[in-house]
Amino acid sequence: MSNAPVFEIDPKAFWSDPYPDLAKMRATAPIAFVPQLGATLITRRNDIFENEKKIDVFSSDQPNGLMTVLMGQNMMRKDGAAHQAERRAIFPTVSPKTVQNVWKSKFEAATSDILSRLHPRGTADVVADIARPISGEALKAMTGLTNMTWQEMDRVSQGMIDGCANYAGDPQVEARCHDCTASIDAHISARKAALINAPDHSLLSVMMQAGLTDHQISANVKLAISGGQNEPRDAIAGAVWALLTHDDQLAAIRNGGATWLAAFEEYARWMSPIGMSPRRVAKSHNANGVAFQPEDRVFLMFSSGNRDxxxxxxxxxxxxxxxxxxxxxxxAGPHFCAGAWASKCLIAEVALPMIFEHFKGLELAGDAPFGGWAFRGPLQVPVRWQV
Ligand code: HEM
Incomplete structure (x- = not known):
């Protein structure tokens, strides 16, 4: 175990709002062992930025980690050449050019449909009724699992996220996660023949074209689903809430004094949809007076670095x-989000402008509680508009 100073947290309070504890850690113990999480947390932005690149020390390969055990070893759990090879294979799906030429029009069509169908209601929960289907439809297109409903996309994503956070070993959570990964594998199998006949830019298709094994394909589609559904959902709903509670900033965007991209990037800094990324210490290492030991579990706290x-x-x-x-x-390293360009397009070029354009007089209709520290977002954002 590392000899980092110990910092105790109350897990419930940390889930509700991790930022007060993270601020204390940055000030008093920027690299701290948190017994309740069984991990050493790196909390200052520049320490994360520097250490994330040291992959010989802070390895992504975590064979006993729940993600690898439950979902298979994906690119986010590999280092060096093995990681790079899979990352290169999916570039044709996630490149800025493909995002603009292939995905943007699909994002717009799905979003327009979702907003038009909701419009007569005059009221909605942005998380459940707007952001969840927008994110799910985008992910169906990008993964190539067009045979899935957005509701199933959301279910299997949440089931895997819960499975990966199931440190207490709840058998029901584990069974639900197995059911979700089995559903994804069944949907992959059902799509393969069509994609052999008509290859496209989807993740499934480009990995097949690159000759990745069935195991690699399955693990990386699951990674994209576990990481690509809830973050755009939380960022869309959270940014809508942030803009509705900061009228002056919304007005500045509307009159051309600021951009939707600035709103998304600032929201993602302020309320980091992914708060942390785990690493396994591969060899003894000293950093900032802390001696790390092999097999220590380390959390790179992006959420904390973003408030430094x-x-x-x-x-x-x-x-x-x-x-x-x-x-x-x-x-901040070699695992920099592969979906970053797609997210910027989906959220800043499509979802936010279309939501505010479509719903005249959009306003909050109740409280928007937030939760989570590894993944963080609003639990609901009730709104109403003129019909
Ligand atoms: C607001 C939206 C999103 C945020 C904030 C976000 C954030 C992140 C973060 C923090 C990481 C880990 C980076 C690291 O450890 O250095 C990551 C990795 C990844 N994300 Fe995203 N993500 C988002 C959306 C998406 C979407 C929509 C997709 C897929 C379509 C996606 C696919 C991936 C993949 C494949 C990786 C692993 C990359 C690798 O290991 O090389 N993400 N993301």
Whole structure:
């Protein structure tokens, strides 16, 4: 175990709002062992930025980790050449060019359909009724699992996320996760023949074209689903809430004084949809006076780094005018989010402008409680508009 200073947390309070504890850690114990999480947390932005690149020490290969055990070993759980080979194979799906030429029009069509069908209701929960289907439809297109409903996409994504966080070993959570991964494998099998006859830009198709094994294909489709559904969902719903509670900033975007992209990037800094990424210590290492031991579990706390006052002028506020170039919302190393370009397009070029354009007089209709520290987002965002 590392000799980092021990920092105790109350897991319930940490889930509700991790930011007060993270601020204390940054100030008093920037690399700290948290017994309740069984991990050493790196909390300052520049320490994360520097150490994430040291893959010989902070390895992504975690053979006993729940993600690898339950979903198979995907690219996010590999290092070096093995990681790079799979990352290169999926580039034709996630490249900025493919996003603009192939996915953007599909994102727009699905979003338009979802918003038009909701419009007569005059009221909705942005999380469940708007952001969830928008994210699910985008992921159906990008993964190639067009034979899945967006509801099933959301279910299997959540089931895997719960399975990967099931440190207590609840058998029901594990069984649900197995059911979700089995559903994904069945949908992959059912799509393969069509994609052999008519290859496209989807993840499933490009991995087949690159000759990846069935195991690699299955593990990486599951990775995209576990990581690609809830983050855009939470970022869309959270950014809508942030803009509705900061009228001046929404007005600035509407009159051309700021951009939807600035709103998304600032939201993702402020309320990091992915708060952390785990690593396994592969060899003894000293950093900032802390001696790490092989097999230590380390959490790179992106959420904390994104609130570091060394790097951001107004760290605890939602402020779309501040410089966020040092934000690490999508990571800071070789595993930098492969879906970053798609997310920026989906959220900043499609979802946010279309939601605010479509629903005239959009306003909040109740409270929006937030939860989570590994994944964080609003649990609901009730709104109403003029019909
Ligand atoms: C708001 C949206 C999103 C956020 C904030 C986000 C954030 C992240 C973060 C923090 C990582 C880990 C980076 C690291 O460890 O350095 C990651 C990895 C990844 N994300 Fe995303 N993500 C988002 C959306 C998506 C989407 C829509 C997809 C797929 C369509 C996706 C696919 C991936 C993949 C494949 C990886 C692993 C990359 C690798 O190991 O090389 N993400 N993402």
């Amino acid at each position: 006052s060394e790097c951001f002028a107004n760290p605890d506020a939602f402020d779309i005018f501040q410089d966020v170039s040092k934000a690490i919302s999508f990571g």
